[in-house]
Amino acid sequence: MVKLIGKKKIPCAVFISGRGSNLKSIFNYSKKKRSIFHVKLVISNKSKVLGVRFAKNNKIETIVVNYKNKKRAEEQILKYLKKNKIKLVCLAGFMKILSKNFIKYFKNKIINIHPSLLPKYKGLNTHERAINNNETFSGCTVHFVSAKLDSGKIILQKKVKILKSDNPSRLAKRILLVENKLYPKAIEKVLSRI
Ligand code: GRF
Numbered sequence: 001m002v003k004l005i006g007k008k009k010i011p012c013a014v015f016i017s018g019r020g021s022n023l024k025s026i027f028n029y030s031k032k033k034r035s036i037f038h039v040k041l042v043i044s045n046k047s048k049v050l051g052v053r054f055a056k057n058n059k060i061e062t063i064v065v066n067y068k069n070k071k072r073a074e075e076q077i078l079k080y081l082k083k084n085k086i087k088l089v090c091l092a093g094f095m096k097i098l099s100k101n102f103i104k105y106f107k108n109k110i111i112n113i114h115p116s117l118l119p120k121y122k123g124l125n126t127h128e129r130a131i132n133n134n135e136t137f138s139g140c141t142v143h144f145v146s147a148k149l150d151s152g153k154i155i156l157q158k159k160v161k162i163l164k165s166d167n168p169s170r171l172a173k174r175i176l177l178v179e180n181k182l183y184p185k186a187i188e189k190v191l192s193r194i
């Protein structure tokens with residue numbers, strides 16, 4: 001375990017597009033004494049979402065980026081990441097695909113959470129597809145972001161049993177609770193190795 005005696009916590013950014021339950025759990029964890037990181041910056045492509053409200057209420061620097069022009073949006077994001085000396089980018093429900101150049105620039109420093117047991121069920125509607133395929137388990141995965149969607153190296157993964165009574169939204173709710181616990185642990189794991 002990395003101890004931060006006399007050292008500052010490592011600055012991280014969280015990218016969101018919506019509700020922000022993972023942002024909240026990451027932030028709450030970061031406030032603990034034992035945490036080695038802090039949430040320095042939140043980036044969102046949407047202004048009126050719960051996650052942005054949470055970030056502002058908690059006085060986290062929050063940038064809402066206009067994504068009409070992707071190149072310009074990413075340039076703006078990079079500027080803020082550099083300015084804040086961000087060491088790790090955590091995608092948490094961020095619904096924009098980052099360009100290859102952006103990913104290259106931040107190689108091995110961008111991670112994402114996905115609501116399935118990767119490599120199964122990349123992309124959207126994961127819960128529905130897992131139920132329709134009669135899977136016994138689904139779950140969630142934190143992985144490095146690579147140029148190919150939902151395909152980077154896995155950092156941590158947790159299984160969740162699919163119940164007979166499950167529908168996609170019930171399963172999503174149970175998995176989300178597991179995601180919220182898994183994500184901060186994955187961040188600590190990645191940061192303790194750099
Ligand atoms: C989560 O289910 C995550 O796995 C997916 O998007 C959702 C974001 O939820 N990538 P929240 O905004 O963190 O509540």
